[in-house]
Amino acid sequence: MSVVVFVEEGDELSLQALAFARTLGETRAVSLDGPYAPAAWAAAISAAAEGADSIVAAGSDRGNELLAHVAARLDQPFAANVTRIEGDVVTRIRWGGSLLEEARLHGSPRILTVAPHVHEAEAPGAPVDLLPVDVADTPRVLDHVAPAGGGVSLRDAKVVVSGGRGVGSTEGFAIIEELAGLLGGAVGCSRVVTSAGWRPHTDQVGQTGTKISPDLYIACGISGATQHIAGCKGAKKILAINDDPEAPIMASADYAVIGDLHEIVPAISAELRKARG
Amino acid sequence: MRLLVCVKRVPLTGGRMVLTADEQAIDTKHLGFTISPHEECAVEEAVRLVEANGGESVVLTLGPAEAEEQLRDCMAIGADRAILLKTDGGEWDAQATARALVEAVRGEEPFDLILFGNESADSGNYQVGIRVACALGVPVVTGLKAIAVEGARVRCEREAGDGREVYEVALPTVLTVLEGLNLPRYPSVPGRLRAKSKPLAVIEPVRAEPRLEKLRLVVPEGQGKQAEVLGEGAAAAPRVVEVLQSLGVA
Numbered sequence A: 001m002s003v004v005v006f007v008e009e010g011d012e013l014s015l016q017a018l019a020f021a022r023t024l025g026e027t028r029a030v031s032l033d034g035p036y037a038p039a040a041w042a043a044a045i046s047a048a049a050e051g052a053d054s055i056v057a058a059g060s061d062r063g064n065e066l067l068a069h070v071a072a073r074l075d076q077p078f079a080a081n082v083t084r085i086e087g088d089v090v091t092r093i094r095w096g097g098s099l100l101e102e103a104r105l106h107g108s109p110r111i112l113t114v115a116p117h118v119h120e121a122e123a124p125g126a127p128v129d130l131l132p133v134d135v136a137d138t139p140r141v142l143d144h145v146a147p148a149g150g151g152v153s154l155r156d157a158k159v160v161v162s163g164g165r166g167v168g169s170t171e172g173f174a175i176i177e178e179l180a181g182l183l184g185g186a187v188g189c190s191r192v193v194t195s196a197g198w199r200p201h202t203d204q205v206g207q208t209g210t211k212i213s214p215d216l217y218i219a220c221g222i223s224g225a226t227q228h229i230a231g232c233k234g235a236k237k238i239l240a241i242n243d244d245p246e247a248p249i250m251a252s253a254d255y256a257v258i259g260d261l262h263e264i265v266p267a268i269s270a271e272l273r274k275a276r277g
Numbered sequence B: 001m002r003l004l005v006c007v008k009r010v011p012l013t014g015g016r017m018v019l020t021a022d023e024q025a026i027d028t029k030h031l032g033f034t035i036s037p038h039e040e041c042a043v044e045e046a047v048r049l050v051e052a053n054g055g056e057s058v059v060l061t062l063g064p065a066e067a068e069e070q071l072r073d074c075m076a077i078g079a080d081r082a083i084l085l086k087t088d089g090g091e092w093d094a095q096a097t098a099r100a101l102v103e104a105v106r107g108e109e110p111f112d113l114i115l116f117g118n119e120s121a122d123s124g125n126y127q128v129g130i131r132v133a134c135a136l137g138v139p140v141v142t143g144l145k146a147i148a149v150e151g152a153r154v155r156c157e158r159e160a161g162d163g164r165e166v167y168e169v170a171l172p173t174v175l176t177v178l179e180g181l182n183l184p185r186y187p188s189v190p191g192r193l194r195a196k197s198k199p200l201a202v203i204e205p206v207r208a209e210p211r212l213e214k215l216r217l218v219v220p221e222g223q224g225k226q227a228e229v230l231g232e233g234a235a236a237a238p239r240v241v242e243v244l245q246s247l248g249v250a
Helices: A012-022 A038-048 A061-074 A171-182 A191-195 A226-232 A261-275 B037-053 B065-076 B094-106 B128-136 B189-197 B233-246
Strands: A002-006 A026-031 A054-058 A079-086 A089-094 A099-105 A110-114 A143-145 A159-163 A186-189 A216-220 A237-242 A255-258 B002-007 B009-011 B033-035 B056-063 B081-086 B113-117 B140-144 B146-150 B153-159 B164-170 B173-177 B200-203 B212-218 B228-232
Touching: A002 A012, A002 A038, A002 A061, A012 A026, A012 A054, A012 A061, A012 A110, A026 A038, A038 A061, A038 B140, A054 A061, A061 A079, A061 A110, A061 B128, A061 B140, A079 A099, A089 B212, A159 A171, A171 A186, A171 A261, A216 A226, A216 A261, A237 A261, A255 B233, A261 B233, B002 B037, B002 B065, B002 B128, B009 B065, B033 B037, B033 B065, B037 B056, B037 B113, B037 B146, B037 B173, B056 B065, B056 B094, B065 B081, B065 B189, B065 B200, B081 B094, B094 B128, B113 B128, B128 B140, B128 B173, B140 B153, B153 B173, B228 B233
Parallel strands: A002 A026, A002 A054, A054 A110, A079 A110, A159 A186, A159 A216, A216 A237, A237 A255, A255 B228, B002 B056, B002 B113, B056 B081, B081 B200, B113 B173, B140 B173
Antiparallel strands: A079 A089, A089 A099, A099 B212, A143 B164, B009 B033, B146 B153, B153 B164
């Protein structure tokens, strides 16, 4: 069996995909450089994969986009975010990981991306082939805009303090910001909060927001819809502060405090200040 | 401008996924329905573009007869008319869906812009928009957080690692968007009333054999932790700080 794997330089998820691909057969790792141009890059990958049994990439934004282009070009099915494969039966992620699907992939070659953080990364081992590409007359990256900056980024924060519907208002987030500040962390929120306009979408943790993996996630007044859990389940520990001891978030939390977040959160901040003298 | 927005009816899942006995779907007996969050922003963007430039916005879905509810919702916030590609309720794979969409698009006057969500909330296949663009022979840019139409071109931005990538494409094009592109409005009562009488065309496409064939759904293991209750109310604060210290974050 021969497998072509698309690998992005310096990308951990690509090396996880490579490890997965090696379980499928003899692998050839390929890469591209220059301005990112999805359709053109996919054409190059398709050409390089002629005769291969499988085409694999990471289940990242680029991996999923490129292999969707490859599959469209070749008119073959494409399974995104696969966690395992046996013969032509794949297990793949649905609902941001809240559900799995077993499906038969009737494709030749088999085209699939590998769900993030399911397999350990492996070093490339053999050299990665740099493919030639022609990006003329195709959509490509023309420019990069720097991030707005300021504050601790949600994605990289060690601690994230998040508020949900229970916070009640834009102003209600002052106590969330205070606790996050004391812990050197970032402020997050649930989808209800961004839909209500209390916080910007950049603060949203969830399936359609940012997926985070901090050491500690503090969820204040968040019920724990699957949409939200899909974004925070990568946290090492979760502390839920909620007035409902039966809220779904409790099934994902390691610790819980039951009661009104408007009393509990300031009390924790005060206690932290006291502990620090 | 002529705009098409493609959406998908999905259940509002709440806190826990429960499957039907045949493991083919989520049990939706007690659930409401909506469209994927990314698509809500796509519809809002289309409505805004027509408000700014004139023209027409059309919303399209492939789904059961009940998906009319989602199409009416989209028309309530401003889409002008709708197309329902009616199925018997069974799930279609991404290839079959894209094929039916392409056929429907070819049956219409050409669109300047076709918008999709980047991926559906439920099946998360990340490909229908790209397949449609490929089949129509138009460019596609995905995962967008900003769209600006400037004459016959569109400037698009998408987040990438640190910062944003900028693309520019000529119309006609397909774009797939992410939540955060805009803040979708709520439908007004007059909007809902108007939506009832807006045109809705129904087409019954022929389903192609699935090539990514769903066998069954599985609820992943590892759900259902037992949280350690640290206390009730403000009195729990000292215990919480102890835990924060033990985790090395305080």
